[in-house]
Amino acid sequence: MGALLVFIGWFIGLVFAANGIAGLVIALIIWGIMTLVAYFQGDNILLSVAGAKKISPSDHQQLYDVVEEMKIASGLEKMPDIYIIDDPSLNAFATGRDPNHAAVSITSGLLQKLNRDELQGVIGHEISHIKHRDVLLMSMCSVLLGTIVILSFYASRMMMFGAIFGGGGGGGRRGSSKNSGGGGGAAIIILVLAILLMILAPLFAQLIYFAISRKREYLADASSALYTRYPAGLASALEKLEQSTTPVKNATQATAPMYIVNPFRNKLNVNNLTSTHPPLEERIRILRSMAGGAAYANYDQAYRQVKNTNSGIISPQSAAAAGTVGLRAAVAGGPVEPPVDDKVSRTRDVNDMMYRMNDYKTIECECGAKLKVPPSMQGSMIKCPRCGRAHQA
Amino acid sequence: MWILVVVIVIVVLLLLFLWGSYNGLVNARNQVKNAWAQIDVQLKRRYDLIPNLVETVKGYKNFERDTLEAVTKARTAAQTASTSGDVGARSAAEGELSGALSRLMVVVEKYPDLKANQNFLALQEELTSTENKISFSRQAYNDEVLQYNNKVQQFPATIVAGMFNFKKEQEFLQATTADVERQAPKVSF
Amino acid sequence: MICPVCNKDMFVIEYKRVELDYCHICKGAWFDAGEMELLLETAGLKDGTQAVHDVLKLPEAHTAEKKRRCPICGKNMKKVIIGGEKGVMIDACFQHHGLWFDGGEVADLMKIVSEQAGCKKETESEIMCFLKDVFQG
Structure with missing residues (x-):
C-alpha cells in the first residue's frame, strides 16, 4: 500500500507541477501528519468518538477479572484499561499503539448478553489484537488507506476541472508546456494513466487493507482459543453476535477492523474480498471443529479443514512455538444456556452499572416498581407511573 | 609475540562466552522467579478467600459438613506446604485444595438459596477468577521453567551452569483436579 | 434516554x-428491544429477539400523525397498529431498537387488554399485558 501512495503522489506531481517529486513530497507530508496524529491520539479519538467510559474493578468485577485472566494468559506486562460503551448493539474492540498503552472496550449490549466463558473468549480475541500490535498495524494501514483515498479524490476532481477549463490539454501548468506535438501526446498518456490510477488506487488499497485485516482476525481467534483453552466460548459468543443485526452507532470504515465483528452488519454485502472480517459463520465453524487441543496448530488444522485448503493461516514457526495446549471444559453453567434468570440478572447488573456511572438515582416505590431518575430530574417531585405515589427525587 | 596475542584473544573470547552464558542463565532464572511470584500471589489470594467462603456457606442449614471440612483441611495443608519452599510438595497440596474446592462448588449447586445470595455470588466469581489465574500463570511458569532447564542442560552453557551452581527448576506439574476433569477426551488419528 | 416527543430526559421504571x-x-413509554426479549423469554416464549422484527412485519399504518424518531438511532420509525382491528398505533424502530408508545396509546392499550380475557402466550399480547401491569394504577 505504501508503494501505491508513493506512486499516486508521483503522478499527481507529474500532472500538476510537471514534477513527480513535488507530488511525492506532498503525499508523504500528508501521510506523515496523519500518521503522527493516529499514533499519539488515535486511541483517544476512537474512544471519544465511540463514547467509551473507563471503568474500575468495582464497577464490574467479572469483566475486570476476565481481562486480568487474559492478561496473565497472554503474558502481557501491563493491565489494559477497560472501557464500556453505552450502546445496545453487540461489539467489542481494542485500542492503543502498543501493549503498554492499550485498552479494551465493550458495548453494554454485549456485556449483557454474554456468559463468563463467552466473555472470556471475546476478551481473549481483543487481548490478542493488543499482544500482536494489530491495533498499530491496522491504524497505520487505515491512515495510509485514508491518505490514498483523500489524495485520489481531490486529485481526480482537480484534473476534471483542469480537463474542462484547460481545453483538454491537461490541468494546471501542464497546459503551458504544450509546445511540441510529442509533448502533448505524452501529456495525454500521463493524464489518462493518472486518472486510471486515481480510480483504481483506492480500490486496490482497500482490497489489500481488507486482506490484512481478515488475516489478523483469524489470528486473534486462534489466540483467543489458546489463551482461554476453550474455543467453544468464543464460538458461542460469535453465534450470539451473528443473531444480532443492530449496527454499531458510531463506527466508521476506518475503525471497523478494531471491532470483534464487522460493525456494519450489512447482510447483503457477503462479498468476501470487501470485508474487514471473515464471515462469522466460517469463524464459528473453525472454532467448533478444533479437536484435541487449543494450540495454534489445532486452529490451523481446523482452518484447513473448514476452508478445504492446504495453506494454513498461522505460520509454522509460531504454531510450533506455542506448543501443545489441552482444552478445558466450560465453567459451571457454561455450555448449556443458563436459565433466563441469569440473563435477566446480568442485564439488570450491567444497566444498573451504566445508571450509576451516569449519576442516576434509584427510588424504590412501595408498589414494587423501581424508578431510576437521571440527574436532570433530581430535586423535583416524581410521580410513580404505576401507583401514583409522589417521591422526592 | 604472536603466541601471546593468540592466548589473549582466546582468553578474551572465553571470558566473553562465560559472561554471555552466565547472564543468559541469570536472566532465565529471574524469569522463572517472576513467573513463580505470579502464581504465588494467586495462591495466597485463594488462602484468603476460603475462610470467607466457608463462613458464608456454613450458615446454610444441613450443608454437608464433610465437604467444608475437606476444604478447610486442604487449605491448612497447602499453607503449610507453602512455607516449605519445595515446589513438588507444594503443587501436590495445591492440587488437593483445588479438588476439594471444585467438589464444594458441585455441592453448592444443590442449594438454590445459596445461589441467590449476593455475597456468595461475589465470592464465587472471585474464586472462579482466582482458579483461572492460577491455571494461566502455572502455564506461564512451566513455559519459563522449560526454557531455563533447556539452557542449564544444553552444551556449552551447561559447563557454566555447573560452575556457578545453576540447578534445574521443578515444574508446577500437578494439574489441578479440576483440570483433569475438564480435560477433553483424547482423539487419536 | 431522551423522549422522542418532548426532547426531554425520561426516567426509567423497573417492574x-x-x-x-x-x-x-x-x-409516553419506550420499550427497548433487549428488555422486550427478557420479558418474552421470562414468559417462556422462545426467541424473544424476534419481537421487534415481528411487529415490523405488520403493514405501515396510513396516518397524518407525525413521524417519531427512534431515541437510540435517531432514524424515523414505522407506524404500525398492534392489537388487532381496533388496536393502537405505535412506532417501531426499523433498526430493531425497540417500540414507542405515545401517552394516549398506553391508555387505549389498557382498555383493549381489559376487554380481552386474559393474556395469551404470544408476542403482542405479552407486551400489552406487561404495559397494563406497569401502568395499572
Whole structure:
C-alpha cells in the first residue's frame, strides 16, 4: 500500500507541477501528519468518538477479572484499561499503539448478553489484537488507506476541472508546456494513466487493507482459543453476535477492523474480498471443529479443514512455538444456556452499572416498581407511573 | 609475540562466552522467579478467600459438613506446604485444595438459596477468577521453567551452569483436579 | 434516554425486573428491544429477539400523525397498529431498537387488554399485558 501512495503522489506531481517529486513530497507530508496524529491520539479519538467510559474493578468485577485472566494468559506486562460503551448493539474492540498503552472496550449490549466463558473468549480475541500490535498495524494501514483515498479524490476532481477549463490539454501548468506535438501526446498518456490510477488506487488499497485485516482476525481467534483453552466460548459468543443485526452507532470504515465483528452488519454485502472480517459463520465453524487441543496448530488444522485448503493461516514457526495446549471444559453453567434468570440478572447488573456511572438515582416505590431518575430530574417531585405515589427525587 | 596475542584473544573470547552464558542463565532464572511470584500471589489470594467462603456457606442449614471440612483441611495443608519452599510438595497440596474446592462448588449447586445470595455470588466469581489465574500463570511458569532447564542442560552453557551452581527448576506439574476433569477426551488419528 | 416527543430526559421504571423508559411530561413509554426479549423469554416464549422484527412485519399504518424518531438511532420509525382491528398505533424502530408508545396509546392499550380475557402466550399480547401491569394504577 505504501508503494501505491508513493506512486499516486508521483503522478499527481507529474500532472500538476510537471514534477513527480513535488507530488511525492506532498503525499508523504500528508501521510506523515496523519500518521503522527493516529499514533499519539488515535486511541483517544476512537474512544471519544465511540463514547467509551473507563471503568474500575468495582464497577464490574467479572469483566475486570476476565481481562486480568487474559492478561496473565497472554503474558502481557501491563493491565489494559477497560472501557464500556453505552450502546445496545453487540461489539467489542481494542485500542492503543502498543501493549503498554492499550485498552479494551465493550458495548453494554454485549456485556449483557454474554456468559463468563463467552466473555472470556471475546476478551481473549481483543487481548490478542493488543499482544500482536494489530491495533498499530491496522491504524497505520487505515491512515495510509485514508491518505490514498483523500489524495485520489481531490486529485481526480482537480484534473476534471483542469480537463474542462484547460481545453483538454491537461490541468494546471501542464497546459503551458504544450509546445511540441510529442509533448502533448505524452501529456495525454500521463493524464489518462493518472486518472486510471486515481480510480483504481483506492480500490486496490482497500482490497489489500481488507486482506490484512481478515488475516489478523483469524489470528486473534486462534489466540483467543489458546489463551482461554476453550474455543467453544468464543464460538458461542460469535453465534450470539451473528443473531444480532443492530449496527454499531458510531463506527466508521476506518475503525471497523478494531471491532470483534464487522460493525456494519450489512447482510447483503457477503462479498468476501470487501470485508474487514471473515464471515462469522466460517469463524464459528473453525472454532467448533478444533479437536484435541487449543494450540495454534489445532486452529490451523481446523482452518484447513473448514476452508478445504492446504495453506494454513498461522505460520509454522509460531504454531510450533506455542506448543501443545489441552482444552478445558466450560465453567459451571457454561455450555448449556443458563436459565433466563441469569440473563435477566446480568442485564439488570450491567444497566444498573451504566445508571450509576451516569449519576442516576434509584427510588424504590412501595408498589414494587423501581424508578431510576437521571440527574436532570433530581430535586423535583416524581410521580410513580404505576401507583401514583409522589417521591422526592 | 604472536603466541601471546593468540592466548589473549582466546582468553578474551572465553571470558566473553562465560559472561554471555552466565547472564543468559541469570536472566532465565529471574524469569522463572517472576513467573513463580505470579502464581504465588494467586495462591495466597485463594488462602484468603476460603475462610470467607466457608463462613458464608456454613450458615446454610444441613450443608454437608464433610465437604467444608475437606476444604478447610486442604487449605491448612497447602499453607503449610507453602512455607516449605519445595515446589513438588507444594503443587501436590495445591492440587488437593483445588479438588476439594471444585467438589464444594458441585455441592453448592444443590442449594438454590445459596445461589441467590449476593455475597456468595461475589465470592464465587472471585474464586472462579482466582482458579483461572492460577491455571494461566502455572502455564506461564512451566513455559519459563522449560526454557531455563533447556539452557542449564544444553552444551556449552551447561559447563557454566555447573560452575556457578545453576540447578534445574521443578515444574508446577500437578494439574489441578479440576483440570483433569475438564480435560477433553483424547482423539487419536 | 431522551423522549422522542418532548426532547426531554425520561426516567426509567423497573417492574418485575424489566425496564421501560417513561416520559413524565407526555406519559409516553419506550420499550427497548433487549428488555422486550427478557420479558418474552421470562414468559417462556422462545426467541424473544424476534419481537421487534415481528411487529415490523405488520403493514405501515396510513396516518397524518407525525413521524417519531427512534431515541437510540435517531432514524424515523414505522407506524404500525398492534392489537388487532381496533388496536393502537405505535412506532417501531426499523433498526430493531425497540417500540414507542405515545401517552394516549398506553391508555387505549389498557382498555383493549381489559376487554380481552386474559393474556395469551404470544408476542403482542405479552407486551400489552406487561404495559397494563406497569401502568395499572
